[in-house]
Amino acid sequence: MIIEYLISALGLGALYALLTIGVALLFGVLGLMNFAYGEIILAAAFALYFFREQPWFFAVIMAVVFAVVVAVLSERLAFHPLRGADPVTLMIASFAVSLALQSVARMTVLPRAQGVPPESFLSQRVDLLGARVSVLDLLTFVLCGTVLAAVAYVMGRTSLGVQLRAAAENFQMAEALGVKGNRVIASAFVIAGVLAGIGAVVFVARQGAVSAEMGLQPMLVGVIGAVLGGMSSLRGAALGGFILGVGTATLEALLPSSLIAFRDAFLFTALIAVLVVRPQGLLSGSKVRVS
Amino acid sequence: MTANFDSPSVLSMHDAGVHFDGVKAVDGVSLSVSRGEVLGLIGPNGSGKTTTLNLLSGMLRPTVGAVMLDDSDLSRLSMRKRVHAGVVRTYQSGRVFERLTVFENVEVAALGAGLRRGAARAAARSTLTQLGLDDVADLPADSLTAGRIRTTAIARALAAQPRFLLLDEPAAGQNETEAVQLIESIRGFAREHGIGVLLVEHDMPVVMGTCDRLHVLDSGRTVIEGEPQRVRKDPQVIEIYFGKRA
Amino acid sequence: MDLVIDDLYVQYGSSVMAVQGASLNVRDGELVALIGQNGAGKSTLMKAVMGWVGPHSGSVMIDGAAVNDRKFSHLKRGVSFVPEDRGIFSSLTVGENLRLGGVTRRDKKALDADIERELERFPVLRKYWGRGASLLSGGEQQQLAIARAMMLNPRLLLLDEPTLGLAPIIVDLIFDVIEQLRAEGVTILLVEQNAVRSIEVADRTYVLQAPGRVIGSGTAAELSASPAVVEYLGFEPNDSGKAAS
Amino acid sequence: ACGGNSGSSDEADEIVIGFATSESGNMAPFDVEPQQAAMLRIDQLNEEGGIGGKTIRAITRDVRSSPETVGTAATELIGEGIDLLVTPCDFDLSAPGASVAQSAEIPAVSICAGDPKMADRTTLGDFVFSANAGSDVEGGTGAAWAADQGWETAYVLQDESIEYTKSAGAYFQATFEELGGEIVGADAFPGGDSVNIASQAARLRGLSPQPDFVYVASWNPGGATAIRQLRESGVEVPIVGPAALDGQVLLDIVGDASNIYYTGFACYNYCSGADSEDLDAFVSAYADEYGSEPTSAYAVLGYSMVSAFAEALADVDELDGPAVRDALAEGEPVDTPVGEVTYFSPTCHKIIDFPMSVINVDGGAMTFVTQQRLDSVPDLGDGNACAG
Amino acid sequence: MTTQVLVRLRTPLLLCAIAGVVAVAGLAGGPTVERVAVLALISIVFVTGLSTFSANSGIMSFGHVAFMALGAYTAAFLTIPVPLKGTLFSQLPEPMSFLRELQSSFVVAVVVGGLVAAVLGLITAPGIARLSGLQSGIATLAVLMVTYNVLSSWTSVTRGSSSMIGIPQATTLWSGLGFAVAAIIVAWAYQSSRSGLQLRASREDYWASVASGVSVGRHRATAWVLSAFLCGAAGALYASFITSFNVSVFFLSTTFSFIVMVVLGGYLSLSGAVLGAVGVSLLQEVLRRFQDGQFTGGSALPAGVADLMLAALLLVVLIKFPLGLMGSGELGQRGRQQQTDEVEPQPEGASA
Numbered sequence A: 001m002i003i004e005y006l007i008s009a010l011g012l013g014a015l016y017a018l019l020t021i022g023v024a025l026l027f028g029v030l031g032l033m034n035f036a037y038g039e040i041i042l043a044a045a046f047a048l049y050f051f052r053e054q055p056w057f058f059a060v061i062m063a064v065v066f067a068v069v070v071a072v073l074s075e076r077l078a079f080h081p082l083r084g085a086d087p088v089t090l091m092i093a094s095f096a097v098s099l100a101l102q103s104v105a106r107m108t109v110l111p112r113a114q115g116v117p118p119e120s121f122l123s124q125r126v127d128l129l130g131a132r133v134s135v136l137d138l139l140t141f142v143l144c145g146t147v148l149a150a151v152a153y154v155m156g157r158t159s160l161g162v163q164l165r166a167a168a169e170n171f172q173m174a175e176a177l178g179v180k181g182n183r184v185i186a187s188a189f190v191i192a193g194v195l196a197g198i199g200a201v202v203f204v205a206r207q208g209a210v211s212a213e214m215g216l217q218p219m220l221v222g223v224i225g226a227v228l229g230g231m232s233s234l235r236g237a238a239l240g241g242f243i244l245g246v247g248t249a250t251l252e253a254l255l256p257s258s259l260i261a262f263r264d265a266f267l268f269t270a271l272i273a274v275l276v277v278r279p280q281g282l283l284s285g286s287k288v289r290v291s
Numbered sequence B: 001m002t003a004n005f006d007s008p009s010v011l012s013m014h015d016a017g018v019h020f021d022g023v024k025a026v027d028g029v030s031l032s033v034s035r036g037e038v039l040g041l042i043g044p045n046g047s048g049k050t051t052t053l054n055l056l057s058g059m060l061r062p063t064v065g066a067v068m069l070d071d072s073d074l075s076r077l078s079m080r081k082r083v084h085a086g087v088v089r090t091y092q093s094g095r096v097f098e099r100l101t102v103f104e105n106v107e108v109a110a111l112g113a114g115l116r117r118g119a120a121r122a123a124a125r126s127t128l129t130q131l132g133l134d135d136v137a138d139l140p141a142d143s144l145t146a147g148r149i150r151t152t153a154i155a156r157a158l159a160a161q162p163r164f165l166l167l168d169e170p171a172a173g174q175n176e177t178e179a180v181q182l183i184e185s186i187r188g189f190a191r192e193h194g195i196g197v198l199l200v201e202h203d204m205p206v207v208m209g210t211c212d213r214l215h216v217l218d219s220g221r222t223v224i225e226g227e228p229q230r231v232r233k234d235p236q237v238i239e240i241y242f243g244k245r246a
Numbered sequence C: 001m002d003l004v005i006d007d008l009y010v011q012y013g014s015s016v017m018a019v020q021g022a023s024l025n026v027r028d029g030e031l032v033a034l035i036g037q038n039g040a041g042k043s044t045l046m047k048a049v050m051g052w053v054g055p056h057s058g059s060v061m062i063d064g065a066a067v068n069d070r071k072f073s074h075l076k077r078g079v080s081f082v083p084e085d086r087g088i089f090s091s092l093t094v095g096e097n098l099r100l101g102g103v104t105r106r107d108k109k110a111l112d113a114d115i116e117r118e119l120e121r122f123p124v125l126r127k128y129w130g131r132g133a134s135l136l137s138g139g140e141q142q143q144l145a146i147a148r149a150m151m152l153n154p155r156l157l158l159l160d161e162p163t164l165g166l167a168p169i170i171v172d173l174i175f176d177v178i179e180q181l182r183a184e185g186v187t188i189l190l191v192e193q194n195a196v197r198s199i200e201v202a203d204r205t206y207v208l209q210a211p212g213r214v215i216g217s218g219t220a221a222e223l224s225a226s227p228a229v230v231e232y233l234g235f236e237p238n239d240s241g242k243a244a245s
Numbered sequence D: 001a002c003g004g005n006s007g008s009s010d011e012a013d014e015i016v017i018g019f020a021t022s023e024s025g026n027m028a029p030f031d032v033e034p035q036q037a038a039m040l041r042i043d044q045l046n047e048e049g050g051i052g053g054k055t056i057r058a059i060t061r062d063v064r065s066s067p068e069t070v071g072t073a074a075t076e077l078i079g080e081g082i083d084l085l086v087t088p089c090d091f092d093l094s095a096p097g098a099s100v101a102q103s104a105e106i107p108a109v110s111i112c113a114g115d116p117k118m119a120d121r122t123t124l125g126d127f128v129f130s131a132n133a134g135s136d137v138e139g140g141t142g143a144a145w146a147a148d149q150g151w152e153t154a155y156v157l158q159d160e161s162i163e164y165t166k167s168a169g170a171y172f173q174a175t176f177e178e179l180g181g182e183i184v185g186a187d188a189f190p191g192g193d194s195v196n197i198a199s200q201a202a203r204l205r206g207l208s209p210q211p212d213f214v215y216v217a218s219w220n221p222g223g224a225t226a227i228r229q230l231r232e233s234g235v236e237v238p239i240v241g242p243a244a245l246d247g248q249v250l251l252d253i254v255g256d257a258s259n260i261y262y263t264g265f266a267c268y269n270y271c272s273g274a275d276s277e278d279l280d281a282f283v284s285a286y287a288d289e290y291g292s293e294p295t296s297a298y299a300v301l302g303y304s305m306v307s308a309f310a311e312a313l314a315d316v317d318e319l320d321g322p323a324v325r326d327a328l329a330e331g332e333p334v335d336t337p338v339g340e341v342t343y344f345s346p347t348c349h350k351i352i353d354f355p356m357s358v359i360n361v362d363g364g365a366m367t368f369v370t371q372q373r374l375d376s377v378p379d380l381g382d383g384n385a386c387a388g
Numbered sequence E: 001m002t003t004q005v006l007v008r009l010r011t012p013l014l015l016c017a018i019a020g021v022v023a024v025a026g027l028a029g030g031p032t033v034e035r036v037a038v039l040a041l042i043s044i045v046f047v048t049g050l051s052t053f054s055a056n057s058g059i060m061s062f063g064h065v066a067f068m069a070l071g072a073y074t075a076a077f078l079t080i081p082v083p084l085k086g087t088l089f090s091q092l093p094e095p096m097s098f099l100r101e102l103q104s105s106f107v108v109a110v111v112v113g114g115l116v117a118a119v120l121g122l123i124t125a126p127g128i129a130r131l132s133g134l135q136s137g138i139a140t141l142a143v144l145m146v147t148y149n150v151l152s153s154w155t156s157v158t159r160g161s162s163s164m165i166g167i168p169q170a171t172t173l174w175s176g177l178g179f180a181v182a183a184i185i186v187a188w189a190y191q192s193s194r195s196g197l198q199l200r201a202s203r204e205d206y207w208a209s210v211a212s213g214v215s216v217g218r219h220r221a222t223a224w225v226l227s228a229f230l231c232g233a234a235g236a237l238y239a240s241f242i243t244s245f246n247v248s249v250f251f252l253s254t255t256f257s258f259i260v261m262v263v264l265g266g267y268l269s270l271s272g273a274v275l276g277a278v279g280v281s282l283l284q285e286v287l288r289r290f291q292d293g294q295f296t297g298g299s300a301l302p303a304g305v306a307d308l309m310l311a312a313l314l315l316v317v318l319i320k321f322p323l324g325l326m327g328s329g330e331l332g333q334r335g336r337q338q339q340t341d342e343v344e345p346q347p348e349g350a351s352a
């Protein structure tokens, strides 16, 4: 029981961390709290549904492609013209993008929820310390770790990360120094798209369902996890997402069934408490001097 | 304006220090400003002037030492409480309330100092007149030129009923004439209301012409304190700060 | 490098016309100063040279090419700019800021050497190499901004109040650097509040009056010949300083 | 859909039905197909000469899944002189429209709301109806069928997200106990779009002995996900659920899982074994009209609803509100593609004796098991007007 | 001096006049338009409440619909006829059973609805006072999440996800107008008060306001509680108009549609909020009719086009006016409205 709980909590934590990194990436560098992140996930999920008859691996690749295309398109059409606008404006714009994508999806390809049949090797279980652990949980874990490491490497160790942060902070100055601002910012959306795609693969494998509204939940997880963990630090965001996931799973395991309906109330009260005690999030990002 | 003359008379810092990631930005500095005098704080870039000002104003808490107002310890008080005690600062970068009018900018500070509405309006009006901002009173602050934005920031600090005013490079970005004019009006204001001024500035004509005393910092430590003319001739200060041209 | 500004008008939004009919030129290898009171339009003019604000009318040409042309690249022409708000990237470290100055350069060895040269010049940058740039003091940031602009090995250098917030000793250093660059043949346009000193070092000086009009230009002697300029400046420029140095 | 031709035509030889339903927004999936099926039936009836000689004219308004718009649309439709208002498939969305109709004394019929309150004349008023059986009937029918299988112990997995699922669970439980069964355990999960029932599944698996079956009181897609996760975590006993699990999406989500049953409204296209000519005819007529077959059995409810109108209004001359209401409440049995159904009664404005189709999901296929009717709804003391 | 006061009074007068126009349009336009007008007036009450907090503090709140929910539930408890309450709330826990006997007039219900919401505001105020920026936005969202979750799960008291029904219809065009005018006056009075001014200063620059002696937390909390009251009152008005409601109304989609109103008009401006509420209500109705084909002679647009157009419009407005139509200005006041001046033209070469 305990081991099973642990595995499921860690699995959910890893999934949430995966979802959070993408939101935190765009926020950390562009100051964009992207509510349309859910619809990028939706695009990937739709690809998984659309190509459900094809080999799984192919569907996964298409999912990432779809997510990247939607992410980059949203940048071109909405966020590019709003470069340098204040964070609230950006956030509301992302919300408009989210609404638009959702209604397009509903009007065209996803008027109602659709199922994606389980991929048999993912739903298999292996015995680990006497507990039955699903391949999916293990995969989520590995993916989350790899993705976090890869993104941290790109953002922290490569010149792209530096150029990206520079272009986001002061576009003109960065361009004057030779940074290809537009290209670099678009690449942030590509990375966010890839992350959303991978997140969607895991999410859909767990839920099996694809619907026009499905982006809401992962988006909320991403946004809340990112704020909880500390907005401009990727590690913090991953930690925030992870804690959110483990917290959710723990509440489901511990709450008596008469109280289980109040799971979210407990969770969000805890969130408020954490924020009040540590407004900057668990791991705060870079400090900025006031002068 | 109701300057309260029987209130505290000296703002001081005793062996105060603060460090960031191992760098001692301010390291055992003691200084004091009395009501009615202008103390100049100078030193090379990065010597800890702004940090000293942060310690005095409550933006930072000293890791060692204390900030005192006469005999009471301010070290643990928040910036806001220190404003109420009469210690008011400006920022190096102005920081006006851009979308409020110039009048409102100044009125806020008067309200923040605890004045009632009518008194705050009156205080704001007289401060604006003294600093020559009457004609722009009803304009949003962000439509002003850089120089007037800076003046607005100073007017705001004056309206907060300071007994001690901490100014961080108020003359930066002004040409000589403008700078001297600005400082003169501050000086006049300070004299009139008995305000102690701590002035951080790199503009030498301004510093030499305004300050009663100079306090020189280097690497967070006091180098010398004294008469402007004496400090100006100090070989160590010339070496680290003024340079050969001086 | 030749910079020619001809009858330039620049407008912010729909109401503020910050520059109205300014014409000036900087010839190859020249050090030209631009002075004027707050709000005269000096910074706006600089931004127009960078193409950051579009001309309402008139033109800005560098070596005969219009800067607001789509194909014009300041980078390829070797134009480097230190803006008045410094343009430091506060989310990057000091080192990252400096390296970003040379982001387009392929000659990594030479870039490292240039970085080394600036670190020698401004030791404080070496001290704080790995620290967040926004944590630096005002003057330290200004040094970083200047050092970064040098990473491009500019042929035309635009300096907007490079000595803002610097201690006198560093101001001297900056003026030394400026003269050294001029000696190397770099074309420089310098905006300064310190009018006396700018006129002193510059080959020629333009005096700008709000809203962005040139009211006089030339050497110190030529400027003092114009009563309007003398009245505006509040002092009579002379060449004495320059002769001395 | 039919446009709003509001041209004045001769009142006497026309029955005007207003549809204030969701064609867009998140509730649209529940309304679109039943409404299309209803339009299909209207066309058929008009071709056969209308109802009692009167042609039926439909006016539609998209309420965009928003309760405020339902009220506005209802007001507008009543202003255009409709005789009967059709409201969305959901009680909460219907209620504002129904209240408007109630005050105008125009009967309002929800196209398929499953909430027992929709049928209660004392809650929204006596002009309000639902053309569906309701979650109470569904829960009860599931229990009755399970009891018929000889299963004695049940475990309830309750989805807490909406009233429908709560009420289905409660009525399942009450009926099953009334029929002599025993509830050996119950657990709950919050439901919604993101379902993770690992710990609930672990608790259930730890039970020894295992119950005879599990009742999953949930809806799609969360319910299907829950079932998938139950099976993946190794719960092997039969699973029973209500009609909201119906649809192709259930098959897709649970994949190859087996031993799953639910009480649906009908078994057609994606389901086999019902062998009903009437249903086949309905499906092919629907496909002819709209280019694709219906994706859930809710569609047939819309179709049958219009048949019920026709049955009730055949002999009514004066189409004023109270007359229409009384005619509807008379409770004549109606022929529908799934069999004979009594729609309304003077005390209960919905269907009790609905012949629910028990459908088995096994290895990626759905097969018809049997039809099951409930005799009566147990009284839980919650004021359900149709109980007892 | 007096002329200055008159100038300042122009804003609330103009805004009240706008509310008046809405009411008159409702009066003249027949029952359907009347419904839309009443809903628009209720929206005005809500957005003035939201804007009391958001416009002055600069913090976008996602949580105010929680206050609306409390107001609506309070109105339900106070105005549903006692006999019906007996059946609706048969499972009410003992300490709360007095609610079953309670009965009050409409106006009392609206005021008490506001007060109950203000109590939630008070409870959450210490947290809100401490937080800035997006953290604060997320905290307000958390307030909504908790409220929604409790309302939809505490079945014995709130009837859970089951609808509240049988609320007597009491909100009319006139009472709607009355409350809208009252809300506008309250919001405007707060904005011009010393607390409002100091809060706006903190919105412009937190650290500068602290350095001016402003206790940001206290003013934030004040605005938060006051706005909770107004939004609670809006909730009670809503309940008394729609007569039955379900908890699912008080969640994200409603939150977002109010935010669209506030942002379109200008989220830093009270006038912006009011104009946004009226404009979006009108637009929604026009789009609805468009989609039903009422303007195009019966040929209906595909379902969902209305949502899409609303989203597209929001985006276009934001790109043209990043701070909404009013920017941070107010109707009838001199000075800037939308400040596009700040946006320097992109160098053409940059986008190549």
Ligand SMILES: Nc1ncnc2c1ncn2[C@@H]1O[C@H](COP(=O)(O)OP(=O)(O)OP(=O)(O)O)[C@@H](O)[C@H]1O
Residues within 6 Å of the ligand: A289, B020, B021, B023, B024, B025, B043, B044, B045, B046, B047, B048, B049, B050, B051, B052, C128, C135, C136, C137, C138, C139, C140, C165
């Ligand atoms: N928050 C901080 N984190 C890290 N280092 C800091 C911080 N604040 C100041 N410092 C460092 O402390 C030293 C003193 O900084 P300070 O701003 O007080 O200098 P200053 O004397 O005001 O210089 P300037 O004349 O350039 O404004 C600098 O080297 C600066 O980098």
Ligand SMILES: Nc1ncnc2c1ncn2[C@@H]1O[C@H](COP(=O)(O)OP(=O)(O)OP(=O)(O)O)[C@@H](O)[C@H]1O
Residues within 6 Å of the ligand: B143, B144, B145, B146, B147, B173, C012, C013, C016, C017, C018, C036, C037, C038, C039, C040, C041, C042, C043, C044, C045, C084, E341, E342
């Ligand atoms: N972004 C802007 N939007 C609107 N007006 C502006 C903007 N930037 C500058 N201005 C106005 O344009 C005029 C010229 O400004 P500019 O910054 O070029 O002056 P300056 O000569 O550099 O002054 P300073 O010595 O203070 O730096 C001023 O009146 C200023 O208020």
Ligand SMILES: [Mg+2]
Residues within 6 Å of the ligand: B049, B050, B051, B092, C137, C138, C139
């Ligand atoms: Mg400093």
Ligand SMILES: [Mg+2]
Residues within 6 Å of the ligand: C042, C043, C044, C084, C160
């Ligand atoms: Mg300038």
